[in-house]
Amino acid sequence: MTLRISAKKYIEEIQNGNLTVEEFIAKTIERIQKIDSNLHAYLEINEHAVEQARLIDKKIKAKEKVGACMGMPISIKDNICVKGTKTTCASKMLEDYISPYDATAVSKLKLEDSIIIGKTNLDEFAMGLTTEFSAFGPSKNPWNTEYVPGGSSGGSAVAVSSFECIASLGSDTGGSVRNPASFCSAVGLKPTYGLISRSGLISYSNSIEQIGPITRTVEDTAFLLNIIAGIDPHDNTTIDNHNENYLNDIDYGVEGKKIGIIKEMTQEGVDKQVSAATNKAISKLEGLGAIFEEISLDMVEYSVAAYYTITATEAGSNLARYDNLRYGYDFDSEGYEFNSYISKARKKFGPEVTRRMILGGFVPSAGHVGKYFLKAMKVKSKLTAEVNEALKKVDMLISPTVPILPFRFGEKIDDPIALFLVDINTVTANLTEKPAISIPFEISGGLPIGIQLLGNSMQDKMLLQAAYALQNTVKLPEVPV
Amino acid sequence: MAKIGLEIHCQLTNLESKLFCSCKANYREFSPNSNICPICVGLPGSLPMLNKKAVEKATMISMALNCKTPEKIAFFRKNYFYPDLPKNFQITQFDAYGTTSIGHDGKISIEGKDIRIKRIQIEEDPGRLIYEGSSEKTQITLVDYNRAGTPLVEIVTEPDFDNPKQVRLFLNILVDLLENLGVSDPTLEGALRADGNVSVEGGNKVEIKNVTSFHDLEKAIHFEITRQQSLVDRNIAVISETRQWDDRRKITISARKKEEEQDYRYFLEGDIPWIKLNSEHFEKLRKKMPENIASKRERYVEKYGITYQVADVLSSDKYYADLFEKSHNEKNAKEIANIITTDLMGLVDTREKRDISKLTHHHLTELANAIIANKISRSSAKIALQEMVRTGKSLIEIISEQDLDNVSDESMISSFIEDVLNEETDAVKEVKEKPETVNFLVGKVMKKSKGKADPSITLKILKKKLEIS
């Protein structure tokens, strides 16, 4: 029995009786125990997973109704609430916090009988690109453990690509699902803003982030999207997708589809291997009937500055509630005055989060709001207008997910701007609220390269169809772990 | 010449649930921290769920105050740290990117004076703080989140008031208006809070906060005007600051200055989309709007011939207006209006008395009809009314139990009269000289008959016996 199968294959095997849930879960846990002390994808493992697996096997045996996931092990990024478990956001501020409720996306998965196998590592409070900012140590890229796995959903991408779970839920604020998916050779989708409920996702920048699935195949992404997408009364920003079925016609193809190549994301600053891979992807899609043209988005140049200005502002507000009074960690308030207590308590934030808090107090402040925050909001609006214009001429846009190959630990951590710029190809989708997906396309010198497709609002289905077509043009080697 | 403005916070206590979650809007019956959920306590990952009816009620307040309402409203975050603020920001409204609060540029008239309403906004109430020990030695602050998230409407006026009396009048009118709209019970503790700002010519504006009653606000404003005027008269600058009312010493005192200036970093609340209020929405609400007080009063005067003063009392108190509306018809309207505004008022003038009153509109109809048909005298009716309030019994039951029927039998009345004429010989003598004093004797007959003798018949017979016209 192998763990190296897709969700689709897993379900088939369970339904055919070739596999029991307990077997698969036990083997998964064994694998985690074997490799995760090195890779550090997980912060916590579900101790009751095997028990839960047995219960599902019982239901299957008794021919009772079983949910669509049939007991498959799914991991959850540790900034998404799972009831009764620790949800730390990889931060010392929340190291003891146990959530009393499930995120909507999680409860939907549970309703379909998935097994939440564990919580995965991330950059603290989702702020980062490499998991180097996790308070509990980074995760390692399984393709080469000296290299970063990407972030902030690094743990999720590592777990999926190393067969430590079938799929994972991450969160994407500026590329945090697509970037690690690209670096680890997995599929990562950031859906249209409002497609998946954020209730239970611990907010970092609430006006642009989304929960996103990380899987090994595009089909698996579509399968999960069917379960977790949809309007939710607990999240006023969700939109009605009218129960769209994302798996139907996934093999529709790209015949006649017009795709725009984003000039600003494919020329300057792109590693030559990444450039070559992008051109190869374009050829492959042309071979399947897609038509390409060049598209220019002037605002891309300012998108990273706008992104970090807006997210710092929102993060400064979203993280204000962590004053250690109602939840957090052990720190007796006896003898302290209110303001000095919370200022001391909040020292537990890691250095990157601290810096973002300072930025977040600065850029919207009365003396500076016009120069920074309001301008950033205008860049966001103009970029949206540009992308909307472009999507009138073409059906979707293409670029490499990350302009550079995965890099080594410590390489970028001292240069804040170099680190920010790793996001330059991904923040556009967040700022414009459009869906975008990273498809694993090449392994170059042992390091993964992903290709990104960006679609129009609520056109996630079309995007998945194109992604499916692209993924099927290549057969990639398996992760060497 | 003083300029006074008001900032009023009104809780929408008549709503079932809080502004952003389904906990109870009226938190007063709960033991501490038992009316809470992940949303109003600000747990990680929780998101606000905006209450539709809160937006509707706020729109109605805006319309009732003659404000303009925008096509779309938005919510903003006001960021600051305080123990009663679970998220360390308050979701409120703010006017950036154009006007996005629920109401602006309205007006209300009080005794001929126009008070402009600058802005109306929807926002959430914070929790409540209780300080353990005296505030000097406090070591801890106790927090109760029951109130956190309660829906509030903030009403801000322009500084159009000239004196504290106008302020008081305005607040009374506002209370009636809010009750009439059915959005809030302003008599509930803490449901309606008002802060003021005061300036005199030649001085800066001073804010007065944390005044617990309207009565104290009036006094505080009065004190402030005097204080500021005396400073100006002596060419001393009036500092722009926030002051509090010290009830013990009956003065305003400077509120402790904050360490640094507050920078609230207002920005759009990303968890709540902009809400489109289309014309359909307004039409629907306009239809739902209860008749306003002034038009009710006019209607009572014109249709039923009720006097202005009586109509004013009836229309401005929802409790009386409702009773009147349900109980009256063309014939007995005036009588019912009379009963309510003379006899009933004393019996149900507080919320507690109204809560325990067993009187219904049926009782009033019965009573009025009985008076008109002469079945019961006014004084007996007073007694019957008291009994109705106390026990809720029907008129028929009360009349028989307490023997309140009017006595109209002439021979019975005659015999009462004979008794009185024999007893009150002095009065009888006086009547021969001053016929108008016959009423004294009528009174005595009423007393003898325990109020039951029909007064007009009594007078008729008395006059006959005394041979006066």
Add this chain to the structure above:
Amino acid sequence: MVSKEEIEHVAKLMRIEIDDHLVHIDRVQKMIAYFDILDKANVESEDLVVNEQTIDSLREDTYIPYEGKLIENLKNYKGTYIRAPKLN
């Protein structure tokens, strides 16, 4: 160029005590300097793009008591209140 004092002032506003001043301040200055690029974007006349919904999509006004004793799961809970440090 943002001064050290301004950054310290903001840290106070955000209620975070910072020990290692120099490390943070240097990086924060670099980040803010980078944001200056926004001035070149030429977006003064741009209108805001917003997400809208109608009032009909909002939550109905019903009271639903929260199941479970939420308050007991929060720290600093002793008896009936949450205990917070005194205010200045």
